[in-house]
Structure formats: structure tokens, C-alpha cells
Amino acid sequence: MNSSKKWQHICLAFAVAFTLNLSAQVQSQVAVTTGPSMTEVKVDRATVMLVDGNDLVVKTEDGRLVHFANVSESARATVDGQQLGIHDLKPGMILERTITTTTTPQLITTVKSVTGTVWNVNPPDSVILTLEDGTNQAFKIPSGQKFNIDGEMVDAFGLRKGMKVTATKIVEEPQDMVEQHKEITGTNPLPPDPPADGPLLVVLVLAPDPAPADSAAPAQAPAAAPAPDPPAALPKTASPLPLVGLIGGFAVLLGAGLRGLRMRA
8 A cells, every 4th residue: 555545544534533523623704795686576367267175276367277286274365355265265266476586696705714733634635633622633625725834825735744734715605595475365256247239227217396385286287179170060041131231231331422422512
């Protein structure tokens, strides 16, 4: 067995035998940087088609049938101002689900530092340090890791047994914090419209005319005038004497006029 493999086995043995609580020996600091949040609102509408126990079938606006199985008893929908459960839903109700998603970007920076004396090093993979409490701890060396030795920064190949070193590891991890808020509202179905070709019944109520103050009974409409009788024929026993008398009177007046003219002449 060559010396390289020998030291690898030794490092592994120390890593198993001297595993310590890193919180007591390794100093760790975490900083969180938050960016501006973005909010997205999605609204889905559907009509209740069937409620069977805790199963719900709805029809979406694009005509798809969606089946929700085993809806929780605690699920609530606000329909016309009332809180309704799964058993209160009726076919024809229109449900509206509003999902508000808020996404906040974060950058989590973790800084870990450890100080100890080099007990053994296997560059560039691992190093065993004797910590301040006298115990040994094996550490895996990250790629590109630098060690501070009396103010001078060296890599794993610059480490020697007995050197007192301080190592700092900085890890930046971006992640998104996502929060969702769901709200379900709804409305009862509207009453159906009458058929387009069906008859409509219109009732018109007219108020009666007010009766006169001094009349106890309402005024009656005047009776229709009777049709005129045909003209009666003159009786055959009529006498011509009035006509004779009229002609005689006219002759007397004429004679008186002529007499007056002669006297003037």
C-alpha cells in the first residue's frame, strides 16, 4: 500500500472516530438578502355539475369537466355572502377560485469558519485539524479553498503539520420564497328566462274613477237615443180650406194696393 492510500485511510479513520458537534467548533453565520416580490393573480371559474358525497364535478369555462375527489369537510366557499361546505353546493352554482402567488427572491449567504492546528493533510482532498478543545476533526477541502496562515493565504498543498490555520467557507445559495393564498367564492344560479316564443301574461289593473261627493250611487252612463221612427203619412181627410183662405187674403191686399195708386194719380 503506497503512502497516499495509507493517508487516505488514516483520514477516513479520524473522520469516523473524531466526529464532533460542528456547532461547537465551527463558527457559522447566515445572511439573507431579499429582492423585490412579484405577485401573480389567477382566477378560474366553473359551474357545479354534480355533488356526490365529498366528490365534486365542475365544468370550466372552456367546457372541460373536472373531478375533485374527497373534498375536505373544512373547505369553504363564500357564496352570496354565506360560508358553504361541500354538502351545501348545488348544481348550477358558479364557483370562482382566486389564487394569489407571491414570489420573493432571496440570496442566502452562509459563512463557516474554523481555526485549528494541522495534524495531517491529504491535498487537495482533506485535512485533519486539532481544534481548540484538543480534539481532532477531519474536513473535506472544497475546490479552490484557501487557508490563512499568519496572514498569508495558501492552498491545501501549502499546509504542513503543526501549522495553525484559519479556514473560511462562503456559500451563496439563491432561492425563491413562494407564498400562495387561495380563496373560493361563488354565486347562486339565476332564475331561468321564459321561452322566447311562449305567451306572456300581462295583467293591467285600472283604478276606478272617483264618485261625486254628493252622490251616493255611482253615475250611470246615459241611455242610447232610440232610432227615429219613419215619417207618418198625412191623413186622407185633410181639408183645402186653409189654402183658399190664404189666396183670398192675398187678393184683398192686392186690391187695396191698386186703390191707393189710383187715389195718388
